[in-house]
Amino acid sequence: MxxxxxxxxxxxxxxxxxxxxxxxxxxxxxxxxxxxxxxxxxxxxxxxxxxxxxxxxxxLMAKWSTGARVITQPANSTELWLVNTVQSLANRAGIGMPEVAVYDGEPNAFATGAFKNSALVAVSTGLLSGMNHEEIEAVLGHEISHVANGDMVxxxxxxxxxxxxxxxxxxxxxxxxxxxxxxxxxxxxxxxxxxxxxxxxxxxxxxxxxxxxxxxxxxxxxxxxxxxxxxxxxxxxxxxxxxxxxxxxxxxxxxxxxxxxxxxxxxxxxxxxxxxxxxxxxxxxxxxxxxxx
Structure with a gap:
């Protein structure tokens, strides 16, 4: 369990x-x-x-437990691509732009938050380094869908x-x-x-x-x-x-x-x-x- x-x-x-x-x-x-x-x-x-x-x-608990760092200003091309991809997917799903975060760890990602238009989408460094852009975009689409579906509520x-x-x-x-x-x-x-x-x-x-x-x-x-x-x-x-x-x-x-x-x-x-x-x-x-x- x-x-x-x-x-x-x-x-x-x-x-x-x-x-x-x-x-x-x-x-x-x-x-x-x-x-x-x-x-x-x-x-x-x-x-x-x-x-x-x-x-x-x-x-708050998700950020604290994973040590996720919210991207306020992209530090490199990968972070810029990540933010732009989340923005594009959020627009397609009809929700507000979530906070985008990165945390150190093995391949995974998650989304959470009480409201559709102020959610959090985070991906691990392991996922960013272990997948190609198409696969990462699919994972981000999965997380954006959680937000759009209102799954947390x-x-x-x-x-x-x-x-x-x-x-x-x-x-x-x-x-x-x-x-x-x-x-x-x-x-x-x-x-x-x-x-x-x-x-x-x-x-x-x-x-x-x-x-x-x-x-x-x-x-x-x-x-x-x-x-x-x-x-x-x-x-x-x-x-x-x-x-x-x-x-x-x-x-x-x-x-x-x-x-x-x-x-x-x-x-x-x-x-x-x-x-x-x-x-x-x-x-x-x-x-x-x-x-x-």
Missing amino acids: KRIILFLATNLAVVLVLTIVLNLLGVGRAVGPNNMTALLVFSVVVGFTGSIISLLMSK TLTLIQGVVNTFVVFLSRVVGFFVDQVLLRNNDSERRGPGIGYMISVFVCEIVFGIVASMIVAWFSRWREFRADAGSARLLNSTLPMQHALARLGQMQGDGLPQSMQAFGISGGGSGWGALFASHPPLEERIAALQQLRG
């Missing part, structure tokens, strides 16, 4: 911190199955807060919805466990006890893992769509096919573990495939070949 990403990690951390704080303040324990409306509102607030904060922090909404269910169901289970313990102890205690708090904490982790599978499924689906978007921007599927094949030969993703779902390549096998942010490169190439047909 090495494809656990910055977005999910930040989101889960915020949800757990909010849960602990609200429980300490007594807010979390004041809502329950006896007041479903209050419990649902509470779940929505907690569930969407984590994903929205993750979205708003995405550019959609990911945020999906994460917010599944978070809401995680928070809601965790508390329902917590209250049920607490009531069972209360009856078994024949106690007159009022309000949730330690059984509730432990159950909620455990359930949020367990249900959160299931929620991560749902988000990972969407992440894999959006990769196919971004590949197709690159093909549309370049009027051919071949450059993206060649770029994916070259990535397979390079055998390196070059991103920190927390950022891997934002990159161009990835995948998993066995149980790890359920949490993989990217489909295998072979499947993506096959999908492009079918699209070409």
Whole structure:
């Protein structure tokens, strides 16, 4: 499960911190199955807060975790070509010019940001040195397509919805466990006890893992769509096919573990495939070949 990403990690951390704080303040324990409306509102607030904060922090955290340097003034012909290519692709996709950045690392690239017209597109030095211009342009088209498709916002909404269910169901289970313990102890205690708090904490982790599978499924689906978007921007599927094949030969993703779902390549096998942010490169190439047909 090495494809656990910055977005999910930040989101889960915020949800757990909010849960602990609200429980300490007594807010979390004041809502329950006896007041479903209050419990649902509470779940929505907690569930969407984590994903929205993750979205708003995405550019800053991406730059920090990769050491990406934003090109404000091209220092050489490669950087000039890179900026001009991103500008051309952004114009074709109908979005504002993203920030363009370069970071040291093995071949990869990523795009992130809360808004279509102020996104970030970054490529590694390994990708710039290991691919030809046509292949790099295809990768950039893939990343621009992510931005144009609004994938980060959609990911945020999906994460917010599944978070809401995680928070809601965790508390329902917590209250049920607490009531069972209360009856078994024949106690007159009022309000949730330690059984509730432990159950909620455990359930949020367990249900959160299931929620991560749902988000990972969407992440894999959006990769196919971004590949197709690159093909549309370049009027051919071949450059993206060649770029994916070259990535397979390079055998390196070059991103920190927390950022891997934002990159161009990835995948998993066995149980790890359920949490993989990217489909295998072979499947993506096959999908492009079918699209070409």
